[in-house]
Amino acid sequence: MSRRLLVGVIGAGSIDVAGAALAEEIGRRLAESGAVLVCGGLGGVMAAACRGAAGAGGETIGLLPGSDADSANNDVSIALPTGLGHARNVMIAQVSRVLIAVEGEYGTLSEIAIGLKLGKPVVVFGRWADLTGVHRVETAAEAVELALRLAVESRPADLNLS
Amino acid sequence: MSRRLLVGVIGAGSIDVAGAALAEEIGRRLAESGAVLVCGGLGGVMAAACRGAAGAGGETIGLLPGSDADSANNDVSIALPTGLGHARNVMIAQVSRVLIAVEGEYGTLSEIAIGLKLGKPVVVFGRWADLTGVHRVETAAEAVELALRLAVESRPADLNLS
Amino acid sequence: MSRRLLVGVIGAGSIDVAGAALAEEIGRRLAESGAVLVCGGLGGVMAAACRGAAGAGGETIGLLPGSDADSANNDVSIALPTGLGHARNVMIAQVSRVLIAVEGEYGTLSEIAIGLKLGKPVVVFGRWADLTGVHRVETAAEAVELALRLAVESRPADLNLS
Amino acid sequence: MSRRLLVGVIGAGSIDVAGAALAEEIGRRLAESGAVLVCGGLGGVMAAACRGAAGAGGETIGLLPGSDADSANNDVSIALPTGLGHARNVMIAQVSRVLIAVEGEYGTLSEIAIGLKLGKPVVVFGRWADLTGVHRVETAAEAVELALRLAVESRPADLNLS
Numbered sequence: 001m002s003r004r005l006l007v008g009v010i011g012a013g014s015i016d017v018a019g020a021a022l023a024e025e026i027g028r029r030l031a032e033s034g035a036v037l038v039c040g041g042l043g044g045v046m047a048a049a050c051r052g053a054a055g056a057g058g059e060t061i062g063l064l065p066g067s068d069a070d071s072a073n074n075d076v077s078i079a080l081p082t083g084l085g086h087a088r089n090v091m092i093a094q095v096s097r098v099l100i101a102v103e104g105e106y107g108t109l110s111e112i113a114i115g116l117k118l119g120k121p122v123v124v125f126g127r128w129a130d131l132t133g134v135h136r137v138e139t140a141a142e143a144v145e146l147a148l149r150l151a152v153e154s155r156p157a158d159l160n161l162s
Numbered sequence: 163m164s165r166r167l168l169v170g171v172i173g174a175g176s177i178d179v180a181g182a183a184l185a186e187e188i189g190r191r192l193a194e195s196g197a198v199l200v201c202g203g204l205g206g207v208m209a210a211a212c213r214g215a216a217g218a219g220g221e222t223i224g225l226l227p228g229s230d231a232d233s234a235n236n237d238v239s240i241a242l243p244t245g246l247g248h249a250r251n252v253m254i255a256q257v258s259r260v261l262i263a264v265e266g267e268y269g270t271l272s273e274i275a276i277g278l279k280l281g282k283p284v285v286v287f288g289r290w291a292d293l294t295g296v297h298r299v300e301t302a303a304e305a306v307e308l309a310l311r312l313a314v315e316s317r318p319a320d321l322n323l324s
Numbered sequence: 325m326s327r328r329l330l331v332g333v334i335g336a337g338s339i340d341v342a343g344a345a346l347a348e349e350i351g352r353r354l355a356e357s358g359a360v361l362v363c364g365g366l367g368g369v370m371a372a373a374c375r376g377a378a379g380a381g382g383e384t385i386g387l388l389p390g391s392d393a394d395s396a397n398n399d400v401s402i403a404l405p406t407g408l409g410h411a412r413n414v415m416i417a418q419v420s421r422v423l424i425a426v427e428g429e430y431g432t433l434s435e436i437a438i439g440l441k442l443g444k445p446v447v448v449f450g451r452w453a454d455l456t457g458v459h460r461v462e463t464a465a466e467a468v469e470l471a472l473r474l475a476v477e478s479r480p481a482d483l484n485l486s
Numbered sequence: 487m488s489r490r491l492l493v494g495v496i497g498a499g500s501i502d503v504a505g506a507a508l509a510e511e512i513g514r515r516l517a518e519s520g521a522v523l524v525c526g527g528l529g530g531v532m533a534a535a536c537r538g539a540a541g542a543g544g545e546t547i548g549l550l551p552g553s554d555a556d557s558a559n560n561d562v563s564i565a566l567p568t569g570l571g572h573a574r575n576v577m578i579a580q581v582s583r584v585l586i587a588v589e590g591e592y593g594t595l596s597e598i599a600i601g602l603k604l605g606k607p608v609v610v611f612g613r614w615a616d617l618t619g620v621h622r623v624e625t626a627a628e629a630v631e632l633a634l635r636l637a638v639e640s641r642p643a644d645l646n647l648s
Contacts, residue, residue: 164401231419241330241419244418257393
């Protein structure tokens with residue numbers, strides 16, 4: 001068996017250049033580590049992270065709120081049009097072993113909260129980083145290293161980090 | 163037509179005596195206003211609010227995470243065993259016109275965040291009351307009065323507040 | 325406690341005059357029995373059943389696929405805009421103690437199938453009445469009587485059939 | 487961009503030797519075509535199809551009803567513990583471009599019905615093959631060839647059938 005490690009990257013639907021560079025580097029580093037990127041499949045942090053992961057040959061899962069696979073950004077390789085609306089936020093937290101949050105508004109906060117409720121490690125940049133229970137980080141390298149370590153600590157066996 | 167006004171009451175699954183008295187008074191006041199109480203159907207704030215509403219003859223809806231209607235507290239008149247797990251939190255925010263939060267942990271925070279994301283008024287006691295965008299209150303009377311006013315302002319017609 | 329009995333009425337989104345009369349009579353008889361009508365909240369069988377129930381003073385729950393309570397038909401008293409899309413079909417089967425199906429297409433078939441999967445009694449008119457496991461009926465009186473009997477047999481205590 | 491083609495394989499949770507061989511061959515042929523297998527992630531048809539796909543180096547997605555990734559069968563590479571219960575059946579139909587059904591009971595019927603409701607091609611072996619709107623097939627080769635052709639006809643561009 002080679003069960004893949006799923007890492008959720010969540011955050012703002014529109015971001016500035018610095019935020020995009022950060023999210024892209026996170027995506028690239030996750031793909032280089034063999035992890036599968038999970039996100040909401042749309043723009044902003046989601047698109048930048050997918051671009052980074054796809055550029056490094058990684059698989060990228062987009063859990064879309066609507067019913068149309070074509071609404072996914074161009075770097076989503078596995079488009080999942082859930083049709084669940086905002087309940088797809090809960091799905092992102094459910095299926096990811098660990099979450100990395102980059103900025104974001106209330107939608108991101110809901111995903112962080114569900115992740116914490118489920119006992120998943122949540123690594124956070126910028127906004128929401130003061131929330132009790134999250135792991136605050138400053139760089140993409142630090143975020144990915146910490147996320148992978150926390151994921152493996154919480155479940156050491158069977159994960160395929162090729 | 164007499165469309166009922168649905169008010170969500172969210173909060174901790176276990177509470178102290180003061181919290182229970184507060185939630186019970188909120189439930190009673192909502193029922194006296196003709197509103198239908200929506201909650202997660204289980205214990206703590208949910209059970210206390212239902213007890214208050216049921217005691218005043220109100221209808222109480224419990225959106226349960228599991229598949230068993232019998233898991234609802236005794237004062238839920240309309241038990242809805244969604245089977246959706248944590249995604250039922252999103253449902254509570256979706257179906258309520260306004261939310262009242264009493265303390266609570268990460269599950270409550272996820273409901274507040276989804277409510278704000280959906281543009282619904284959110285009235286908050288205690289924890290999470292410092293979150294940008296919520297309406298902070300101190301008493302049950304104030305909470306119910308404000309919630310009903312915000313609900314009616316956001317949609318004045320057709321609501322049945324008998 | 326007075327837990328209400330929830331009966332789901334499912335079926336075609338557009339129907340002829342005879343179908344509407346049938347669904348309306350089912351709604352009326354359910355309300356007269358003290359049951360709460362659960363449906364998808366839109367047109368056709370749903371609207372006719374709600375009209376019958378509301379005319380008899382009954383409570384009517386509409387589990388809507390979208391996020392807008394105003395999309396419910398005029399006789400839905402408790403509009404629940406789930407935002408879950410087609411997954412709201414599963415919700416209808418989950419929360420109802422028994423289902424009554426009046427004609428309908430593939431959406432109705434999915435609800436019947438989930439109901440049977442969950443072990444719920446399913447009472448069927450017309451199309452899909454030949455499916456193994458359903459109870460075939462011919463009149464509204466027969467449908468409601470059978471549905472209430474099957475609901476009570478499967479769970480005799482606590483139900484409020486005033 | 488290389489958007490992957492997602493093909494859902496649905497069916498009985500327990501099967502005989504002939505059924506397992508059939509499902510395994512379907513999985514193998516899908517993987518050889520470059521498609522990603524989507525299923526419910528558990529036993530029977532799901533496990534056999536995943537075994538076939540994994541043996542041919544394919545990616546396999548398991549949309550699990552519960553919250554535990556470890557409940558997936560050993561050949562699921564991407565385990566998605568939705569926590570949505572039976573609503574995950576709707577997800578399988580939502581995210582797949584085409585469905586292949588192998589035997590199965592009411593759960594499978596619900597997935598076929600949702601697929602047809604969504605206008606997706608549904609290729610069926612054995613039980614439920616007489617349902618209006620499905621494509622009846624007799625062999626694994628025929629099923630996969632037809633499913634891929636129908637998927638491409640319904641959306642010709644961008645699909646990565648390497």
